[in-house]
Amino acid sequence: MIDSVATDSRLKAVLLDIDSPGGSATGSEVLYRAIRRVAEVKPVYAYVRGMAASGDYYLACAASKVYALPTALVGSIGVIYLRPVLEQLLAKVGVEFSVYKSGEFKDMTGFWRTPTDRESEKFQELIDEIFNNFVTVVASGRSLEESKVREVATGEVMTAQSGIGVGLVDGIGDFKDTLEAVALLGDCKPSPKWIRPSRSFPQRLLGRTGIGGQIGGQGVLDGLQRIMAGGIYYLEPGHISGGDYGLGE
Numbered sequence: 001m002i003d004s005v006a007t008d009s010r011l012k013a014v015l016l017d018i019d020s021p022g023g024s025a026t027g028s029e030v031l032y033r034a035i036r037r038v039a040e041v042k043p044v045y046a047y048v049r050g051m052a053a054s055g056d057y058y059l060a061c062a063a064s065k066v067y068a069l070p071t072a073l074v075g076s077i078g079v080i081y082l083r084p085v086l087e088q089l090l091a092k093v094g095v096e097f098s099v100y101k102s103g104e105f106k107d108m109t110g111f112w113r114t115p116t117d118r119e120s121e122k123f124q125e126l127i128d129e130i131f132n133n134f135v136t137v138v139a140s141g142r143s144l145e146e147s148k149v150r151e152v153a154t155g156e157v158m159t160a161q162s163g164i165g166v167g168l169v170d171g172i173g174d175f176k177d178t179l180e181a182v183a184l185l186g187d188c189k190p191s192p193k194w195i196r197p198s199r200s201f202p203q204r205l206l207g208r209t210g211i212g213g214q215i216g217g218q219g220v221l222d223g224l225q226r227i228m229a230g231g232i233y234y235l236e237p238g239h240i241s242g243g244d245y246g247l248g249e
Contacts, residue, residue, distance in 0.1 A: 002034035006041050011193065013186025014038055015179055016046040016063055022055030022235040025079065025130055032137065035062035045182035047175055048072040053157055055234030057168070058134065061141030065170045067178040068160035074168050077138060078155035079131045081123060081232050086111050130232060142167050 005011055016035070022028065038044055039062055046052070046060040048068035053076035060066050060074075068074065090096070090112055097112040108119040115123065135153055139146045144167045152158075152166050163169035173181075176190075183190035 002031070002038060005195065006038045011042070012188035013043040013182045014045070015182050015192065016044065016059065017049060017175065018046055018052045018056050018060060019049040020056040021051055021053045022058070022076065022233065024055070025232045025234050028055035028058045028234045031059055032062050035059060039064065043182050043185040045178055045185075047173075047178040048074060048160060048169075049175070051157070053235075054078065058137060058234055061138050063141075065178075065181070066142075066168070067171050067173045067181070068163070068169055069174060070159065070161045070172050072160040073157040074160055074163045075152065075157045076155055076235075077134060077149070077153035078234075079127050079134060079232060080155075080235060081127055083109060084111050085114050087113050126232070134234065138168075 005014060014035075035044060044063045046063035046066045048060065048066065049072065050069075051073045052060050052066075052068070053073060057074055057077065066074075097110070099107050099110070099112075101107050105119060105122060108115055108122065131153075135146055135149045138144065138153070139149045142149075148167065152168065158166075158168075160169045160172060164171065179190045179192060
């Protein structure tokens with residue numbers, strides 16, 4: 001869907017309307033690369049409506065400019081890996097696992113036992129490598145020194161107003177301001193054609209996806225299922241069971 005925007009001659013400029021806590025590391029990378037391909041042939045700006053945290057700030061770095069409301073939250077630059085450990089619970093109900101494996105680390109993501117010290121070191125190496133990639137993307141997209149990015153890449157979020165001071169945001173403005181700015185750059189009228197991913201009727205009815213966007217507690221169940229599966233995320237941790245994209249990847 002995003003790649004078609006690059007080749008559509010009727011679309012002269014692109015404005016990303018962002019309001020999300022992030023998603024999976026893989027999902028973030030796929031979308032980021034697609035947006036970068038668009039940015040190579042036409043202007044792309046990002047507008048932060050409420051939150052551009054972690055993976056969604058990653059996407060914002062594909063744009064040439066980032067604008068936001070003063071109360072919007074940005075940042076949360078970092079990586080988190082979540083895995084449940086059910087060893088004590090399984091012991092209480094009398095369940096044991098027999099594991100046959102081909103290598104020392106083949107079952108290091110298993111929920112049935114606590115990871116060993118060597119496995120924890122391996123996990124941290126993975127997280128550090130993915131985090132370094134995140135820092136590189138932010139530094140490149142925001143024209144910052146990597147050392148400066150690392151100073152703010154503590155996983156914390158900040159207001160857009162504070163983000164201006166550290167180079168994460170270009171300016172304060174609302175959707176109309178940002179739309180007019182990118183339209184001027186693209187030499188076109190500020191008359192947007194909205195392009196959104198398809199959603200089910202319940203999601204359209206209830207609004208934003210995630211826990212609040214499901215009927216009958218299905219969002220909670222989906223969130224718990226994701227937690228049980230584990231995964232590597234560019235995600236603000238308070239939304240680990242929700243999020244707007246890529247959590248199942």
